[in-house]
Amino acid sequence: MDQKMDVGAAFSYIAKDEAWVKKLIIGSILVFTGIGTIPALGWMLAIVRKAIKDDFDLPEWSNFGTLVIDGLKYVIAFGVYYIPIVMIAMIVFLPMGLSDILFEEAPELAFPILLISLAFMPFVFVLSLILMFVQPALTAILADTGSIFEAINPMNMYRLYKANFGEYIVAMILGGYGVTYLASFGFYLFCVGMYPAQIYAYTVQGHLFGQAYRRAKASLELAEQTAA
Template identity: 30%
Template sequence: MDFGLAFSYVFQDKDWLRKVGIVALISLIPILGQLVLIGWSLNVTKRVIDRHPEPLPDVDFGGDLGRGFSAFVIGFVYSLPITLFALVFGILDSIVAGQSSSDAVRTMMAILSLCFGLFVFIYGIAMAIVLPAAYGNYVAKGSLGAGFALGEVFGLVRANIGAYLIVLLGTFVAGLIAPLGTILCIIGAILTYAYSVAVMGHLYGQAYNAATQNKAVLAG
């Protein structure tokens, strides 16, 4: 993988400011705009997987919206374990809080709270590694079901865990870049946010290609 390329490829496109600027403005539309932005970044992923000479795409509102909604569904399903655990824990906590509880019960709830926090932390890291593989498999196959093909998704991660750890690092770095635009006020903020999403899309595509290449070598 070329970590630096994910951050520099945007500026190699002569129309980068127009492309990033348009999707940044669209992202200001409540809900729909965020879905379009996510779908646009996954279009970057698709173009990287296809080895397109110009990986930075123009906005395709309808297509990007569809990809963004699919990405939302994939992310929602993968996050269900945390949601369900939080719901159960919240119900238990409210029941205990509404009654006069003994020290033993309060201690038990404190232990459960610690365990739940640990679970969320570990599962969150796992999601940050697995979701890029699910998104890559989805756009590569062009099917929402491919995002839930756990054998294929986990197979990608196993084939090149290093690539997906690099994606995790890149996501962290991109998250640091996004707020820097506030220095240039609102316009700068939305531009740097769109840019950080474009970086992540490129990393997803690179990781998918690296994993599939490793799978091919191992299979051969």
């Protein structure tokens, strides 16, 4: 197994692809349309797949149908965890957004409802952290197997995290929080800059998730060989 996770490569490897500018422009245009985010997510999965094989070339956009299907699979798989958390968050934060109406229409109920909402805020925060923690393994399993059921299986994620916990934390922080702020920076720098920033963020995210998965799988295979 490699000596350590190459974090720097995740941010710089795209320059090794001679057509990287063209590929990022295509991705940016797709994301700009809104609906093009689906194939862009499929493209990100293709990056994960290449990183698992230690391949540093960016995927092509030519196999568009496959990218759309993979993107839809990702939306479904991630949505299994994402949608319940969003629904809980709405239940918690909606009363706060309607606080003026509550105090006007039902003042005797407004304070208890808002108090309950505040009490559940830490719970929503913890669920959000779990969602960020789930993303690296779920994404890589889906990229490797193509199976939504394998990707959402908590036991599959647990085995990977157990085998390579430290590097999955790195992948979560840099590939989750880090690229989110990167995309936000693109928005604040130039409004149009958010689209290239988002596609670049996918390249970083995909490579980090693929690296962590490859190394976790190698650890698991080594453990199985040792046990045998």
